[in-house]
Amino acid sequence: MYRLVKTLNRQALVNATVSIFVVIAIVIAGSRNLQNFDAALVAYLFGTVFAVFGIAYRYSVWLQRPPTRLYWYRSWQFLFSKNFIPYALRSLKLFLRNILLQRFIYPRGKLRWFGHLMLAVGCVLAFAITIPLTFGWIHFTLDPNSISTYNAHFFGFVVTSFELGTPIAVITFHALVWCSVIVTIGAVIMLRRRLTDGGLIATQTFEGDWLPLFLLIAISVTGIGITYDYTFLQGRTHQFMSVTHAITVILFLIWLPFGKFFHIFQRLAQLGANIYKVEGMKRGMAVCPHTKEEFASITHIEDLKNVSKKLGFDFSLKNGGSHLDLSPEGKRSALAKAHYKARKESGKFFG
Amino acid sequence: MAVSEYNQEMEFFVDMQRCIGCHACEMACAECETNGQESMIHVHYIDRAVSVQTTVQVCMHCDEPACATVCPADAITKDNFGVVHSANTSRCIGCSNCVLACPFGVPIKFEESELMMKCNMCYDRTSAGKKPMCATVCPSQALYYGTREEIRKRRPESVPVNTFKFGELEVKTKVKIMMPKGATKIIVD
Ligand code: SF4
Numbered sequence: 001m002y003r004l005v006k007t008l009n010r011q012a013l014v015n016a017t018v019s020i021f022v023v024i025a026i027v028i029a030g031s032r033n034l035q036n037f038d039a040a041l042v043a044y045l046f047g048t049v050f051a052v053f054g055i056a057y058r059y060s061v062w063l064q065r066p067p068t069r070l071y072w073y074r075s076w077q078f079l080f081s082k083n084f085i086p087y088a089l090r091s092l093k094l095f096l097r098n099i100l101l102q103r104f105i106y107p108r109g110k111l112r113w114f115g116h117l118m119l120a121v122g123c124v125l126a127f128a129i130t131i132p133l134t135f136g137w138i139h140f141t142l143d144p145n146s147i148s149t150y151n152a153h154f155f156g157f158v159v160t161s162f163e164l165g166t167p168i169a170v171i172t173f174h175a176l177v178w179c180s181v182i183v184t185i186g187a188v189i190m191l192r193r194r195l196t197d198g199g200l201i202a203t204q205t206f207e208g209d210w211l212p213l214f215l216l217i218a219i220s221v222t223g224i225g226i227t228y229d230y231t232f233l234q235g236r237t238h239q240f241m242s243v244t245h246a247i248t249v250i251l252f253l254i255w256l257p258f259g260k261f262f263h264i265f266q267r268l269a270q271l272g273a274n275i276y277k278v279e280g281m282k283r284g285m286a287v288c289p290h291t292k293e294e295f296a297s298i299t300h301i302e303d304l305k306n307v308s309k310k311l312g313f314d315f316s317l318k319n320g321g322s323h324l325d326l327s328p329e330g331k332r333s334a335l336a337k338a339h340y341k342a343r344k345e346s347g348k349f350f351g
Numbered sequence: 352m353a354v355s356e357y358n359q360e361m362e363f364f365v366d367m368q369r370c371i372g373c374h375a376c377e378m379a380c381a382e383c384e385t386n387g388q389e390s391m392i393h394v395h396y397i398d399r400a401v402s403v404q405t406t407v408q409v410c411m412h413c414d415e416p417a418c419a420t421v422c423p424a425d426a427i428t429k430d431n432f433g434v435v436h437s438a439n440t441s442r443c444i445g446c447s448n449c450v451l452a453c454p455f456g457v458p459i460k461f462e463e464s465e466l467m468m469k470c471n472m473c474y475d476r477t478s479a480g481k482k483p484m485c486a487t488v489c490p491s492q493a494l495y496y497g498t499r500e501e502i503r504k505r506r507p508e509s510v511p512v513n514t515f516k517f518g519e520l521e522v523k524t525k526v527k528i529m530m531p532k533g534a535t536k537i538i539v540d
């Protein structure tokens with residue numbers, strides 16, 4: 001055990017531990033010292049705490065990789081510069097466009113974009129509902145003076161009331177069903193792609209690509225099963241439905257930090273990469289000595305020289321320059337010229 | 352990955368001197384199903400002002416890929432066959448680090464979709480025992496996919512080389528370049 005702990009990343013372990021304490025603290029605060037905590041959801045809470053630990057751990061390890069650390073550092077540096085307002089607005093715009101609406105997937109395929117959007121919207125909505133419920137931040141009570149009015153509490157305060165049977169009650173109590181339907185539609189679209197696209201068939205893996213979709217469908221179907229049970233079966237299969245649903249959700253939570261779903265958290269780095277590009281362009285562009293054209297920002301090339309050197313790729317040349325000063329086309333031409341030179345020196349171009 | 356018949360006896364041999372700039376490989380590359388109908392191969396004049404010689408560049412599938420090493424999103428992976436795959440679409444954040452760090456100028460960043468794509472040696476085909484698209488159509492055999500024995504017979508005056516020098520840095524690759532007999536490496540600059 002001690003040896004296992006020793007192989008763990010220290011900084012990441014600290015960050016992950018701190019984050020679970022934060023989660024526990026906000027659960028206690030939000031549920032008013034666990035007064036409003038729903039004991040039936042305790043398994044989900046453990047799953048969530050584990051997921052938070054895992055995500056914080058993996059994220060911290062990830063940030064320690066030199067190229068990631070550089071982007072992380074530069075993103076904040078450029079954001080909190082004198083251009084804070086334009087960069088913050090730009091990031092907000094890109095957040096809406098690319099993170100929420102996922103428009104960057106659109107050019108990769110319309111149906112693909114739609115399918116992925118369904119997955120994302122369904123999952124995010126479901127999280128937005130279930131996490132506050134699990135943490136005991138939200139709970140519903142029957143109004144003491146009525147037999148049909150429900151009060152919704154947030155952090156222990158009544159925020160709204162509604163009558164049973166009204167549209168708002170139907171939407172509130174069935175919100176997770178809609179999420180499940182949306183996620184299932186998305187998952188089916190994505191599964192269809194995986195069955196028919198030759199390129200995907202060649203490169204996909206079961207655990208990396210199929211399992212996440214199966215898991216999402218399983219969560220959705222078992223979730224719908226709970227509603228189906230109390231709507232049509234008078235709760236006769238409640239135990240089975242709720243146990244299978246809990247198992248699928250907890251599997252999902254445990255797997256969240258390790259598998260494909262981790263990309264949800266990595267994706268935000270795209271915003272940083274965008275600021276980096278824009279700020280780099282402002283600071284000045286590098287011109288390729290071969291093509292004589294601008295091809296990237298000087299900041300990017302210089303940063304990359306440092307990072308690649310740290311990682312064991314020192315592209316410095318004897319003349320004091322660097323192979324990285326060339327644009328991609330310049331690099332291809334340099335190789336072709338070297339090949340030509342060698343052929344020429346040998347006296348034979350072919351054969 | 353669903354690999355069944357990756358034939359590791361088959362190797363990729365490139366001889367840019369033989370490239371006639373016909374762009375047939377470029378058209379064929381777009382047929383590769385793993386690229387979503389985008390061509391990944393590069394064909395262009397080396398230095399149009401002084402020569403009409405063209406060059407062709409596929410991914411060299413480096414033993415230690417610079418592209419994967421500098422990727423902040425861990426989006427590029429090398430498999431057990433030595434194939435360095437195109438960016439994992441769910442991870443790539445479109446930062447272009449790989450585009451600028453690849454010593455052979457291979458990866459392409461698609462701005463609109465914030466995604467890098469590159470040659471994966473037609474993984475859909477090679478993993479099923481077939482040749483990459485480009486090598487099947489190249490009329491001058493600047494791109495050749497076959498066994499070592501075959502290439503030795505066809506090019507008795509040349510040897511396949513897979514060691515490249517960029518300054519002090521040495522890069523070894525899965526794809527080979529045909530060099531004059533006796534050569535062991537290519538000194539790029
Ligand atoms: S040639 Fe470039 S893109 Fe291909 S593996 Fe090497 S570094 Fe990566």
Ligand code: SF4
Nearest residue numbers: 422443444446447449
């Ligand atoms: S463009 Fe994508 S694959 Fe290339 S280095 Fe950036 S994140 Fe990695």
